[in-house]
Amino acid sequence: MDLKEKLVSSFLAFEDGIDLDHPVHEERSNAIKNFETKGFPSKKDEAWKYTSLRGLQKIDFSIFPKQETSLEYKDVKKYFLHEIDTYKIVFVDGVYSSYLSETTHDGVDICLMSSAFNKPMFKQVIEVYFNKAASKDESLTSLNTAFSKEGAYIYIPKNKMPKKPIQILHLATGNEAALMLQPRNLIVAEDNAEVQIMERHQSLTDNEVFTNSVTEIFAGKDAIVDYYKVQNDASTASLVDNTYISQKNSSVVRVHTFSLGGKLIRNNLNFYQNGERIDSTLKGITILGDKQHVDHHTLVHHAQPNCESHQDYKGIFGDSSTGVFNGKIIVDKIAQKTDAFQQNNNVLLSDKSTINSKPQLEIFADDVKCSHGCTIGQLNEEALFYLRSRGIPKKEAKALLMYAFTNNVLESVRIPELKARINKIIADKLGVRMGFDL
Amino acid sequence: MLEIKNLHASVEDKEILKGINLKVNAGEVHAIMGPNGSGKSTLAEVIAGQEEFVVGEGSIMLEGEDLEELSPEERAHKGVFLSFQYPVEIPGVSVTNFMKTAINESRKAQGLEDMPAKEMLKKIREKSEMLEIDRKFLSRSLNEGFSGGEKKRNEIFQMAMMEPKLAILDETDSGLDIDALRIVANGVNKLRGKDNAIIVITHYQRLLEYIVPDFVHVLSNGKIVKSGTKELALELEEKGYDWLKEEAAV
Numbered sequence: 181m182d183l184k185e186k187l188v189s190s191f192l193a194f195e196d197g198i199d200l201d202h203p204v205h206e207e208r209s210n211a212i213k214n215f216e217t218k219g220f221p222s223k224k225d226e227a228w229k230y231t232s233l234r235g236l237q238k239i240d241f242s243i244f245p246k247q248e249t250s251l252e253y254k255d256v257k258k259y260f261l262h263e264i265d266t267y268k269i270v271f272v273d274g275v276y277s278s279y280l281s282e283t284t285h286d287g288v289d290i291c292l293m294s295s296a297f298n299k300p301m302f303k304q305v306i307e308v309y310f311n312k313a314a315s316k317d318e319s320l321t322s323l324n325t326a327f328s329k330e331g332a333y334i335y336i337p338k339n340k341m342p343k344k345p346i347q348i349l350h351l352a353t354g355n356e357a358a359l360m361l362q363p364r365n366l367i368v369a370e371d372n373a374e375v376q377i378m379e380r381h382q383s384l385t386d387n388e389v390f391t392n393s394v395t396e397i398f399a400g401k402d403a404i405v406d407y408y409k410v411q412n413d414a415s416t417a418s419l420v421d422n423t424y425i426s427q428k429n430s431s432v433v434r435v436h437t438f439s440l441g442g443k444l445i446r447n448n449l450n451f452y453q454n455g456e457r458i459d460s461t462l463k464g465i466t467i468l469g470d471k472q473h474v475d476h477h478t479l480v481h482h483a484q485p486n487c488e489s490h491q492d493y494k495g496i497f498g499d500s501s502t503g504v505f506n507g508k509i510i511v512d513k514i515a516q517k518t519d520a521f522q523q524n525n526n527v528l529l530s531d532k533s534t535i536n537s538k539p540q541l542e543i544f545a546d547d548v549k550c551s552h553g554c555t556i557g558q559l560n561e562e563a564l565f566y567l568r569s570r571g572i573p574k575k576e577a578k579a580l581l582m583y584a585f586t587n588n589v590l591e592s593v594r595i596p597e598l599k600a601r602i603n604k605i606i607a608d609k610l611g612v613r614m615g616f617d618l
Numbered sequence: 619m620l621e622i623k624n625l626h627a628s629v630e631d632k633e634i635l636k637g638i639n640l641k642v643n644a645g646e647v648h649a650i651m652g653p654n655g656s657g658k659s660t661l662a663e664v665i666a667g668q669e670e671f672v673v674g675e676g677s678i679m680l681e682g683e684d685l686e687e688l689s690p691e692e693r694a695h696k697g698v699f700l701s702f703q704y705p706v707e708i709p710g711v712s713v714t715n716f717m718k719t720a721i722n723e724s725r726k727a728q729g730l731e732d733m734p735a736k737e738m739l740k741k742i743r744e745k746s747e748m749l750e751i752d753r754k755f756l757s758r759s760l761n762e763g764f765s766g767g768e769k770k771r772n773e774i775f776q777m778a779m780m781e782p783k784l785a786i787l788d789e790t791d792s793g794l795d796i797d798a799l800r801i802v803a804n805g806v807n808k809l810r811g812k813d814n815a816i817i818v819i820t821h822y823q824r825l826l827e828y829i830v831p832d833f834v835h836v837l838s839n840g841k842i843v844k845s846g847t848k849e850l851a852l853e854l855e856e857k858g859y860d861w862l863k864e865e866a867a868v
């Protein structure tokens with residue numbers, strides 16, 4: 181049985197365990213129908229031209245983990261940003277781990293989707309927001325919606341800010357030979373609220389993991405949301421991350437994506453600006469080796485006047501790794517005075533690595549500022565000689581140039597410990613010790 | 619200190635250095651002058667280990683050790699320093715962090731521990747004051763947006779920090795106004811001592827009024843065609859290089 185059939189037929193079993201009268205269930209039923217009709221995207225779809233899911237569909241993934249596994253904190257501590265105090269929402273093989281988590285209902289709700297679905301106190305929020313930003317058309321998003329049951333639920337009421345940042349961690353133990361995970365996150369920051377969130381997926385063994393994640397983020401008027409995605413997973417872990425962001429007047433949402441490891445990563449990052457004076461920031465650092473593959477598909481939809489968007493993606497590709505950057509910007513006719521900026525710079529370290537970079541601008545307004553730039557090159561040999569002539573060995577000099585290349589993406593990271601952590605991951609990846617933090 | 623014998627170097631099959639002979643003793647300052655395209659910068663970069671050039675015949679010995687097989691960083695660890703004619707801009711790396719890394723990598727190569735932070739700061743303060751460099755300047759990205767003069771002053775700051783045995787200054791005077799020239803020359807003169815040597819590459823005699831050389835060599839078409847004392851520089855300033863080309867052609 182191929183993966184699509186298996187998923188569709190599993191839906192009945194999935195329905196056994198949930199409340200069929202819940203208003204959300206109709207969404208799930210519609211979603212599975214859409215997935216059944218469309219199936220997995222293939223290379224025939226323009227948006228999936230450079231990323232193939234065929235290999236993954238041949239693997240016999242378990243869709244529901246058979247057993248609950250407990251982990252000791254000390255064994256997984258290194259995957260947390262443990263240097264600072266944070267709220268934690270932790271899942272082990274897709275199942276919530278209360279032991280590893282630290283949630284709260286103190287003025288803000290930092291808890292679970294399963295609670296939000298089931299408890300009456302969250303009913304209204306679910307009705308207003310759930311599946312309202314996510315695509316009802318895109319098949320993998322539909323697949324996730326159909327099986328949506330668990331994930332992080334974060335609700336920050338008007339004028340509130342959680343006392344500390346939030347970490348969402350998905351751990352895969354390898355108890356299943358191959359495991360498919362479909363976390364569903366809902367994040368709502370009401371007017372003038374502020375929140376900082378970090379998300380990480382981590383497989384603890386070499387067993388195959390395929391995560392198809394959907395995150396919806398709603399930012400109210402003047403709200404500020406910082407979302408950091410740390411993608412540094414095992415070489416047998418694949419991730420399709422579908423993130424949908426809906427912003428109101430004068431809100432600021434910044435998403436940083438650090439793609440530093442994994443087998444196949446596809447990021448579908450979609451911003452919808454539903455108000456004026458909105459600021460959307462999309463930044464990414466991608467550093468790959470071996471046969472790794474990362475595909476960034478971004479969309480910024482400017483639907484109202486006087487808004488800004490900033491995109492800055494840096495990629496370094498070694499060995500036989502491949503990268504894709506597809507940045508789509510839509511400016512509606514009424515969205516005058518839009519300021520949309522897009523930059524994608526890439527360095528290829530080997531003859532076998534490739535990057536496909538494509539800006540896609542659809543502009544229907546006539547008084548806008550839209551700029552985009554894309555570069556693909558090698559490390560600057562002159563700069564390398566300059567550094568080496570000062571006594572910095574070749575390997576370190578290369579690393580320093582790569583740091584320098586990616587530096588402006590890290591500048592806007594607002595959690596210093598996270599910045600230091602990313603620096604460390606990069607340094608480890610490059611096999612060097614840097615005498616300083618950038 | 620440095621002994622270059624019959625050095626030939628080429629890039630993309632084009633021979634640029636055609637048999638250079640040069641001996642520099644510890645404590646000496648040598649000036650190398652010559653017209654554009656005579657091979658001055660190539661000589662400087664070949665000594666520093668630029669791999670773009672293919673060294674054919676000849677040898678470069680530093681304190682009795684053949685440099686041929688050594689990488690640029692290994693040469694730096696042995697005390698070779700090149701002040702670049704066109705320093706490269708490196709956004710994202712501050713001058714201070716760059717110097718820390720450079721000094722500690724050199725120390726590591728010599729089996730030493732990292733320089734203690736306090737000592738490093740003291741040294742940075744001392745050397746930047748000597749070259750009248752603003753502290754704010756040191757936290758800026760290396761050479762990014764620096765004026766021509768600032769880049770050159772920054773090169774000499776790096777030299778002062780690294781305290782090389784052999785410093786090669788490639789047209790350090792270009793882009794400097796007269797005040798900056800004095801400050802830079804003062805920095806270079808502070809390094810002068812019985813244990814190290816300096817090679818000054820320049821077009822003009824102007825710099826040599828401040829960094830007085832013991833010997834002056836004229837490079838033309840890949841060869842040293844004339845050597846003399848500091849008076850030769852004055853003669854070149856007066857007569858230009860054409861008479862030497864003619865002399866060499868005979």
